[in-house]
Structure formats: structure tokens, C-alpha cells
Amino acid sequence: MLKFKLTKEEFDALDDTQKSMYTESANGYQLAIEGLPDVSGLTKKVEELLGEKKTEQEKRRAAEEEAKKVAEEQARKKGDIETLEKSWQEKLTSREKELLAQINDRDSRLHTLLVDNEAHRLATALAGDSADLILPHIKARLAVEEGKTRVLDRDGKPSAATLDDLSKEFQSNKLFAPVIIGSKASGTGGDAGKKNPNAGGDGQQPNKHENPMVARAREILSQNQE
Template identity: 55%
Template sequence: MLKFKIDKAAFDALSDEQKAMYQEAGEGYQLAIEGLPDVSGLEAKVNELLGEKKAEKTKREAAEKAAREAAEDKARKEGDVVALENSWKQKLAEAEQAYKGQIESLNGSLNTLLVDNVAQSLATQLGGEAAPVLMPHIKSRLAVEVQDGKPVTRVLDAEGKPSAATIDELGKEFAGNKVFAGVIIGSKASGTGGASNPATPAGGAGGLNGGNLVSEAADIISRMGVE
């Protein structure tokens, strides 16, 4: 099938009969179709208009900023408290909006690090290839909690309330649950198939790369300037 527009390399590879069906168009060739409008400059025009629109937006934002600063300066000189208050309210609203965006991004990152990743790790240890079956159940039993200024993975009880259980104890609970016996690796053997680690602190993220996850979470908080 012939293409409407091709480059020189593709044109040179055509037979003489096929070449006769093309005509030069800019740096390439296009099918010579009678009555087809010339759109060779359309892309350039679109790019030009987009550039003008971007420049206009930048110019407008700069003008708005200059006008706001001029109004603030005028209000200071004239002692217009109301104008100054309105200006600062606008700045505060903009700052709060930006801060909310950072908080939402941070919470999403922490949830991925300390809930999703931990649940995936435990589900894989317990069920192997059947991890997707266990994943939603384990995830519903985990939450992010701040202890001594540091985010950790908190294990929840069956009612969704914070508990003192460790992640490894949660693993043992699932391993001993007859409902999941069909997907638990080595369910007839003792333990949780490698998920047990008595040294894990209560409610913490240890045992399943928890230390690394907490470190990554703390690093995110540090980079975003949230204490």
C-alpha cells in the first residue's frame, strides 16, 4: 500500500512506475493527487500559533504579577489595609493549594512504600504465584502511621483498628487461616513459609524490607520539606 507522504529514502526504493505517482513536497515526497489542497505550510502555521499562544500566556501572567505587585505597593503607601489583606489572602490561598498538592503526592508515595509494597512482599512469600489472591486481603490489614516522627507500617486488626501485631504475626495469621489454605505455600508445614521473623518490632515495617521502605519514605518527606 502506498503512503501519502514518504521521505527520500523510501522514494528511492520505489519502482519507476510508483515514483511517477509522487511529487516533491518539502524535504520528502507526497502522492500527486489532483485537486488536493496544499497543506505543506499547515504544520508550520500550527506551530507558529502555538508559540504565539504560549508567549501570550507568559506575557499575561507576567502582567498580572506586575499589576498585583504594583497594587500591593500602592496599598502600602496609601495604608490601604483592605487591599493588602485581600492580596495576602490570595497569596495564602495559592500557597495552601500548592501545599495540599504536595501532601497528596506524599501520602500517595508513603502508601505505596509502606502498604502496597509490604502487602505485595508478604503475599508473595505466603502464596507465590497465588499472591494476587492474598494481596487485597493483606492490604486491607495495613495502614501508614507516624511513630516518633517517622512513618511506619501499622498492622490493623480484623475490624480495621490499629493493633500491636507485627507484619510477621499477620503472616502467621493468614498462613493459619483455613480459608486461604489452598493458596498458601507449604500450608501443611509449620510456620508461614519463610515469612516469620520474631525480631520484627510491634506494628513496624521490619522483616519485609521495612527498614528500607521507612528510609525511602523519610527521604521523600525530607525532599518535600515536610516535618
């Protein structure tokens, strides 16, 4: 089974055919996949977003404290405590909504960086051009926790598994074997090559350029989603 990243020693141990499937990277060699997203700046961007979120939370607390001080001062001068408390409560509520909207926006951007992008990267590394077939399944297993990507178990609960563990889980899942790059390379295409290329499993005309194994995978995934 092909690995996405290799050390120099692992790369040197490959034959020439396998070596041609890899390209040199900063930390060794990685599988050459067209369209793989660049996530080199992911860590820096996450830190920036977390910093912005923390700043907004601090602003919110500071605004609340300032409002309390002003309200108390005005109440002491005029003696109209009830009216002042109502006025400042409305201002605090309005400001709170604004800050929560900003925090939710940053949370959404974090989710895109830590879940959507990671899921796309992993799906592309595992299935290449067929990444869309397994992307929803991978995305359902990821979440954001304390500014980091957290892998969920099959029940959707936080686990101690890493992204590498999740990758291995999908590689060993027979349901996805037809589209996993390593599984296709290991060769079960003998029987597929004997099938009639002009007839799909559902009776419809398939794409004549589509790999029969990929077509079968689409059919399996469609049945499971139903």
C-alpha cells in the first residue's frame, strides 16, 4: 500500500516505477497528487483566528465592566437606579449580540480551516480524483476542539485518534477499497476488466472513461447513504 509521505530512506527503497509516483518535498517525499490543497499556512492562520477570538472576548468583558461603572456613577448622581439599569442593560445586550456574531464568524472560519480543509486534504491523499466519494464520510469524523482538529469516533464522540489513525481506518475499510489509491494499486482490477464496459450495475449507461472500480464504489456508497 502506498504511503502519502515518505522519508528519504523509505523513498530510496522503492523501485523506479513507485518512485515516479512521488515528488520531493521539504521533509522528504510525498505522493504526487494533482489538486492537493496547500495548507502550509494553516497553523499560522489558526493562531491568528484564535487571537482575534480571545481579543473579542476581552473587549466584551471590558465593555461590561465599563458599563457597570458608568451606570453606578449616574445612579449615584441622579438617584434613578431603575431607569439607568434598564438603559445600560439594553446597551449591554446589543453589544453582546455584536460580539457573539463576531465570535461565531471566527468559529466558522476555524471550522473551515480545521475540518473542511483537513477533510479535503485527507480525502485527496486517500482517493485522488475520487476524493468526493469519501469526503463527506471523513468530514463527519472531524470537529474543532480548543483550536485543534479533533477526530471523532463512529458514534460522533471525541476520541484520542489522530488524523493518521483515521487515514488508516479508511484504508482498511473494505467499503472504500475500490477508491483508495493503495488498494487500487495492489490490484483487484482483473475481474473488473472482464466486465462489459457498456453496462452499469444499475442498468444506466456509465461514463466510458470512468474506472469500473470507481463506478462500483459510487454504487455502494449510494446504497449505504439510502
